Amino acid sequence: MDVYGLIGNPVEHSLSPPMHEAGYDALGIDARYVTFEPAASAAAAAVDGAAALGVAGLNVTIPFKRDVLAAVDADPLAERIGAVNTVAFPEDGPPRGYNTDAAGVTRAFEAHDVVLDGTEAVVVGAGGAGRAAAFALADAGATVHVANRTASRAVDLAAAVPDATGGGLDELETHLPEADVLVNATSVGMEADETPVPASLLHADLAVLDAVYTPIETRLLRDAAAAGATTVEGAWMLLYQGVAAFERWTDREAPVAAMNTALRERLE
């Protein structure tokens, strides 16, 4: 039996175990997916330990996504984003690090028939999810503007992303009227019924992805739907980052429907 896992802290409420195990079951793969909470300073030791124990693949979440970079041979996208959320353990060579949050963003839009190439995109947030979204959208052919509460973080991120610009949340007013795509990559909307984007700036020509997935329908998505925009729930990003990791590890096409059902059963 293969063992896959997730390192993070906290991870007890993670939806990844049921999502991945539904995938193994659907394809008849003899594997289990378990969670680990290493000490805050033990990211590299956890990766080395997993390699020594023959763990087949690891996901990585807060607070380890950046620290794990030092313990793996990171692929160029993960290197540019500055964060690893998926580790593979090839038989010959060191652990390999990937970032599938970026694929989570692009595949979530793709699943909603949103074409990103040639669009004007606005990413709100410049943390881990914001970085993944900004690079993913730029690589898909969008021109990206990053807006963040701490403007300097948005400016720094934009400097690393091709053709991107960055600034404070006040710049949403300038960029959103012309935008085709909007991603909320802040945590606003998770704890309370709040949104980082004034409803008055949303319009029918926007496709809006909210990375927040609890609740499933955030205030931003409600406001976007009311404005006639296309809405993409964060659960789709969560699903497709998992699908991309599953495919990386197993080299097989993931059973997306089975994984989605397992996820949705726990989110509804």
Ligand code: NAP
């Ligand atoms: P992070 O690295 O801690 O970044 C947090 C971001 O939110 C920063 O840009 C921060 O701005 C901003 N922020 C926090 N509180 C704010 C407030 N009150 N007003 C305005 N901005 C605020 O976190 P992360 O890992 O990027 O995660 C962000 C969200 O994405 C979380 O809700 C997480 O669950 C979600 N996420 C979802 C997926 C998925 O698959 N659906 C994947 C990854 C993350 P400052 O820079 O000014 O602090």
